Amino acid sequence: MIKILFVCHGNICRSTMAEFVMKELVHHAGREQEIIIDSKACRTDEIGSDTHPGTKAVLLAHNIPFSKRKARQIQRADYEEYDHIIAMDDENMRDLMRLTNDDPKRKCRLLLSFAGENREVADPWYTGNFEVTYQDVDKGCRALLTQLGEH
Helix, strand or coil, X not given: CEEEEEEECCCCCHHHHHHHHHHXXXXXXXXCCCEEEEEEECCCCCCCCCCCHHHHHHHHHCCCXXXXXXXXXXXXXXXXXXXXXXXXCHHHHHHHHHHCCCCCCCCEEEHHXXXXXXXXXXXHHHHCCHHHHHHHHHHHHHHHHHHHHHC
């Protein structure tokens, strides 16, 4: 069983989007029994909040199913539980490095690094452009799934 955790600042926009996109990709690949996917926040700002309406709208526009949820914060114990902890930006990576004592097991990576890109997924909370974020999330998740299939 492969366990993936997506993280972003508040767990209402990017990490939630990645969770639902990846679940749909895994479903279409017929790998639901092999891969578990979840998402959490690095910070406490939105704990308890449901997915952002802009994220819901872009998921609906791309026929990606989602469910009602509550934002939760990553805990130190999650480092042992998950095989891959995927961050959306450099701030998330800094938070993960502090939480995991510099990631000794090398589980933490930026999402777009799986697509060969050394850049962040823009936060639509600030940009307002959920479609651009979706395109990056979709690209990163597809590349991640491809790499999981190679190992």
